[in-house]
Amino acid sequence: MAEIPLYPLYNTSYQLYRVSPLHHGDSPLLNDRTLRTHARRLRDLLKGDNVRGVDVDFAGTEGALPKLGPLEECNWDLVGDEDAWIDRHRQSVDPDASQLSSVLSPDRARGIGVELGYEKTAYNALLLRDPGTTPSPEGFTSLPLLMVKMPAAIREVFLNYLKTAFDAHVAPLRLPSTFLASTLETYFRHLGESTSTQKIQHVIQQLKVQLTFPQSTSLLKHIEVTIASHDVPGFISRGKLLATTNQKPFTAALSRYIQKHLAFDLSNPKVYISRIQCGAFVLQTDRLKLMLPEGLSDVSFDEDSSAVESSAAQLAVQEIYSSLIREATGTGKFLPESIVEELRSSTPSSVGSGRRGRRKRAVSTTASSSAATKRPRGRPKTVNGGLSAQEDEEMADA
Known part of the structure; x- marks a missing residue:
């Protein structure tokens, strides 16, 4: 079909x-x-x-x-x-x-x-x-x-x-820094639900968070923090143990980690999150690329698949x-x-x-013909565990 x-x-x-x-x-x-x-x-x-x-x-x-x-x-x-x-x-x-x-x-x-x-x-x-x-x-x-x-x-x-x-x-x-952080927390919240069949590390994959401080110094414009996929759940678990998470456990844990190891305070208005890149999306203050959520890419069109339950990633996209x-x-x-x-x-x-x-589930015509894999189709090959260099060029294109 x-x-x-x-x-x-x-x-x-x-x-x-x-x-x-x-x-x-x-x-x-x-x-x-x-x-x-x-x-x-x-x-x-x-x-x-x-x-x-x-x-x-x-x-x-x-x-x-x-x-x-x-x-x-x-x-x-x-x-x-x-x-x-x-x-x-x-x-x-x-x-x-x-x-x-x-x-x-x-x-x-x-x-x-x-x-x-x-x-x-x-x-x-x-x-x-x-x-x-x-x-x-x-x-x-x-x-x-x-x-x-x-x-x-x-x-x-x-x-x-x-x-x-x-x-x-x-x-x-x-988009303010708080919006970028909230977008990531939205994915984590839906993927962490007891009813979710998707795991955070599989959907988010490698996570890159860019910190920018343009008014602080002319020598250093930004720092990029890279977190391996298997370490992301650990940040969330650690954040839930902190007293002042405000329903943002990952952001709280990341802030504590950066303050301890880099001596930067994310609550300081001169330090803010300017870019988040992961397997689910690439989001900057003025740009967005949403990846096809898993659950939309692995079902072909037929009458039996006309109505199905939304996956956790789909629900996150709707909220975003x-x-x-x-x-x-x-x-x-x-x-x-x-x-x-x-x-x-x-x-x-x-x-x-x-x-x-x-x-309902829409299917990309560029998706792989194999239906056995559980991973979203049509995703580009990664470079050093992240997204392709072509995508980085697209997001940087003025």
Whole structure:
């Protein structure tokens, strides 16, 4: 049986931005006709189309990026959760199941997926929300989290289009050190549950934590602490024995270890965590790469696997997604708090967001054909026990 394409949130290095509510007036944004219109307009800008010899708004990017070849496709589509993603692609992998597929409604959509297909490569961006909790004022649609995988020249045109077409403010999302630490603790908490069949050391693998102190000295910018996979559970156990863990046992143990061996205090505002890299994700203050959670990668599409229990890693990803949306919305709110509270109280719960206990499994077409292994497929070979050098270059790409 054919496999469902990989959900776009996974295995891609994204730059993070936050976006104010998109203004569209009386015409709804989240419908096919409106999305096709914006796709056509963005394509014209990227190709450098002009009216009567005058460039429309922005210069084209094809001359700036000649190695990509011509722009062949520009698509804007609704993006739902993993369940909706399977429903959308079910017909292509199993034509007989077309009657079972459901159409993704705007109220259930997580947001918009933008895909740019060039002759030699492709890029994408995701405008995201939590459909059950993200309020939108009248005439606007709130998609506060923007994740972009584009080179600088194309990214500039795309961001400017969002600003001018929707009268929106777009700013880089700067994640605080506490958010990076909490993301790691979220994985540890779910993987440490008594019902979890996954082990921390197998999912997290080798762990690298980068400490940065830019205001302390010009000679030393950062230090990277590497922890072997089999030592990670020991840090967590030690942290649980400390009196002031505040439900963050690993962070407490790491802080105690660094203070003893390196004489650095993580509670000092001049010392903060700027990057965490492990087998589950790579997270910086402005970038994110989520790996495909184990449990999604080892099941092919068929009717018997249409609904299964979520793995601990999947539950962790769901919680991290919601946290990212809150962070993008709450860091200097674009709306007054009174309006936010009023809209939140009148926003109905999403049908899709209520199904937390049972999830369908999407499968990457690039995954290995072997179904016997329990490890997530499609992961790159490691370099000295960590992630590949290619991934490091992706995360460092401006």
